[in-house]
Amino acid sequence: MTDRTAVQPLGASTRRLSPKRVLTFAGAIIAFLIGSGFATGQEILQYFTSYGYWGIFGSGALVLALMSYVIIEFFVVGQAKKFDKPSHIFHYYCGKHLGSFFDYFSILFVFLSFAVMVAGAGAVFEEHYGLSRFIGGGALAIVVGASVWFGLRSLVDIIGKIGPLIVVIAIALGIMSIVRGSDGISAGNALLPGLDVTQASSNWVLSALSYVGFCMLWLAAFLTALGKTARSRKEAVAGGSLGAIAFSLACIIVGLGLLANITKVAGTEIPMLVLATDISPVLASGISVMILAGIYTTAVPLLWTVSSRFFADNTPRFRYSTVGLAVLGTIIGLLVPFSQMVNVVYVVNGYVGILLLVLMLIKTATRACRARLSPATGRNAKTSRDLL
Structure with missing residues (x-):
């Protein structure tokens, strides 16, 4: 009688797919992507709505396709390779020297993105609550620093539950804004x-590519580390796919809501609060809390990514560096207006991310060719992990 386990590829998982874990992974991805830019609406306004129909539907479709590829790729490689350091993902795709460039560049960008989160929190406190932006930015830094102190596993548990809720609320507000829009989508x-x-950017295609590019630099190390916790390739693919689809759908719906009210939101720092206030002041207060929660869920893994690049998670040096980085990021974030930080930091780094996307596609194509040429059976059979 043939032993069935003997013919299974080495490393193949026999565990069943856990819907709870898939939802947790998807929630963590969504929560990471929903930062101050998305939650405030500023990011969607600049990258999608500002180009009209082409920006919303064209960019939305392109972002969905590319984001799905990027998220699943990082997740699956992280699950298979289990790198000692998440930053090794850049060397995997780009080689030693160019990989080192992306490694250090991404850390700088991720750190500046944390500063953008601080600026976003400050803008919400100033524009909605009438309080000093220093109070909002400082409070965010304290809460985020305390969260990162406890390490990655705690982060996934926290943000994985908050992320889906924020997406649902954002989509609901987008739908209400479409229905109640003062301008209407066509007029807008x-x-x-x-x-x-x-x-x-100068056109919607470059805008979409830039958007995926800066998201990639955010996601690379975090998803590589998160992928190590996935029990199987199937679990990684399912979690990544669900996260990408939900986030892209939210971008399209919120973009349409902003377009339907374009004369009201143009030139504002926090467009989502403008939409909510137009419906109800009480709703606006609730949305302001959602925005702050969205900023928190992104700021936490951003700060974790920078600290973990230099010191092992949950060590004394990791914790002390977290405090120092939080202080420095807060100072930078409160010196520059929020909308300017989104436009400069995200866009410039997005173009660098496009180069990483090209290198990833080349690596994936090369890997696929090698897998096709490799014998499918016998002693020389390659496992999916070997081929990665």
């Missing part, structure tokens, strides 16, 4: 060329 699209709305 016609009015757009005559309004002063900051754009992320």
Whole structure:
């Protein structure tokens, strides 16, 4: 009688897919991506809505396709390779020298993105609550620093539960704004060329590529580390796919909601609060809390990513570096206006991320060719982990 386990590829998982773990992974991904830029609406306004229909639907479709690929790729490679340091993901795709460039560049960008989160929290406190932005930015830094202190496993448990809730609320607000829009989607699209709305790039294609590019630099180390906790390739793919689809759908719906109210949100720092206030002041107060929660869920893994690059998670040096980085990021984030930080930090780094995307696609294509040429059976059979 043939032993069935003897013919299974080495490393193949026999564990069943856990819906709870898939949802947790998807929630962590969504929560990471929903930072101050998305939660406030500033990011969606600049990258999607500012280009009208093409920006929302064209960019939305392109972002969905590329983001799905990127998230699943990072997740699966992290699950298979289990790198000692998450930053080794850059060397895997780019080689020794270029990989080192992306490694250090991404750390700088991730740190500056944390500063953007601080600026976003400060803007919410100043614009909605009438309080000093220093109070908002400082409070965020304290809460985020305390969360990162306890390490990655605790982070996934925390942000994985908050992320899906924020997406549901954002989609609901987007739908209400579409229905109640003061301009309407068609009129908003016609009015757009005559309004002063900051754009992320010269056209919607470059905007979408830049958007995926900066998200990649955020996600690389975090998803590689998160992938190590996945029990199987199937679990990693399912969690990554669900996260990418939910986030892209939210971008499209919120983008349409902003377009339907374009004359009201153009030139504002916190467009989502403008939409909520137009519906109900009470709702606006609730949305302000959602925005702060969204900023928190992204700021936490951003700060963790920088600290973990230099010191092992949950060690004294890791914790002390977290405190120092939180202080420095807060100082930077409170010196520059929020909308300017989004436009400069995200866009510039997005173009660098496009190069990483190209190198990833080349690596994936090369890997696929090698897998096709490799014998499928016998002693020389390659496992999925070997081929990665």
